[in-house]
Amino acid sequence: MYYEDFPVGFQFETATRQLSLADMVGFAQLWDPQPFHVDEVAAQASPFGGIIASGFQTLIVAFRLTIDTGFFEACSMGSPGMDTVRWMAPVRPGDCLRVRAEVMSARLSGSKPDRGLVTIRYEVLNQDDQPVACYSPVQILQRTPQTDL
Amino acid sequence: MYYEDFPVGFQFETATRQLSLADMVGFAQLWDPQPFHVDEVAAQASPFGGIIASGFQTLIVAFRLTIDTGFFEACSMGSPGMDTVRWMAPVRPGDCLRVRAEVMSARLSGSKPDRGLVTIRYEVLNQDDQPVACYSPVQILQRTPQTDL
Numbered sequence: 001m002y003y004e005d006f007p008v009g010f011q012f013e014t015a016t017r018q019l020s021l022a023d024m025v026g027f028a029q030l031w032d033p034q035p036f037h038v039d040e041v042a043a044q045a046s047p048f049g050g051i052i053a054s055g056f057q058t059l060i061v062a063f064r065l066t067i068d069t070g071f072f073e074a075c076s077m078g079s080p081g082m083d084t085v086r087w088m089a090p091v092r093p094g095d096c097l098r099v100r101a102e103v104m105s106a107r108l109s110g111s112k113p114d115r116g117l118v119t120i121r122y123e124v125l126n127q128d129d130q131p132v133a134c135y136s137p138v139q140i141l142q143r144t145p146q147t148d149l
Numbered sequence: 150m151y152y153e154d155f156p157v158g159f160q161f162e163t164a165t166r167q168l169s170l171a172d173m174v175g176f177a178q179l180w181d182p183q184p185f186h187v188d189e190v191a192a193q194a195s196p197f198g199g200i201i202a203s204g205f206q207t208l209i210v211a212f213r214l215t216i217d218t219g220f221f222e223a224c225s226m227g228s229p230g231m232d233t234v235r236w237m238a239p240v241r242p243g244d245c246l247r248v249r250a251e252v253m254s255a256r257l258s259g260s261k262p263d264r265g266l267v268t269i270r271y272e273v274l275n276q277d278d279q280p281v282a283c284y285s286p287v288q289i290l291q292r293t294p295q296t297d298l
Binding site for chain 1 (some may be wrong): 179180181182183185195196197204205208209210212213216221225226227228230231232233234235236237279286
């Protein structure tokens with residue numbers, strides 16, 4: 001798939017990934033060792049009432065699920081950034097995450113004729129279809145290669 | 150440190166962390182296995198001309214450096230989200246990252262008297278003082294506990 005395959009309104013959904021307590025604590029020990037991510041006793045006493053996943057883990061699991069669709073394999077040229085990252089609900093041990101995506105805008109690059117830029121809104125859902133996070137990156141996508149006829 | 154210790158204009162800087170090629174490939178194989186993060190030959194042929202770090206790795210290394218300051222140890226109550234995530238320059242093997250932070254806004258919670266919300270702009274710099282990424286989360290911080298006199 002290339003830039004042209006991601007028109008405004010194009011939607012897709014990813015597979016599902018379950019996060020265990022060990023997944024959450026292991027990730028947080030490396031990257032986000034705040035008490036409510038790594039320490040069960042402290043997490044019980046926190047506003048969250050128990051261990052929750054690092055918000056960065058939620059984002060990166062969602063991103064991996066997105067990459068695993070294969071949709072961006074041929075065309076991804078990276079991203080200059082993303083807006084409106086929101087963590088709406090805690091992700092708790094055993095939760096199953098999946099991602100729903102929709103292309104919000106698309107335009108050709110003004111300077112480089114081989115690529116376009118799409119803004120995609122990603123919504124991360126749990127097993128109850130509750131949104132737990134969302135984010136809207138701009139993605140630089142290669143255009144469909146032109147063949148000489 | 151508590152909410153009151155993060156007035157608008159408060160600045161701090163973190164320690165430094167160097168990212169090796171193995172760090173970058175190892176992280177990307179888990180979370181962001183795009184060719185320009187994991188495959189040297191493909192990365193050479195990509196617009197980046199070699200392996201670069203996943204943008205998520207840049208963010209999460211910066212976040213870990215921030216946590217390691219200890220400034221948020223007593224007061225962090227999580228975050229509802231962040232805006233204006235930007236990846237401005239590639240992070241390449243051997244680069245040394247550090248983070249410069251500044252409090253952009255601060256207000257007390259309207260509903261919960263024990264906490265406030267600060268927006269902090271984080272800028273991730275490499276060893277040449279070049280900004281490679283930035284992001285601006287809202288952080289919920291506990292207020293200084295009141296003691297009965």
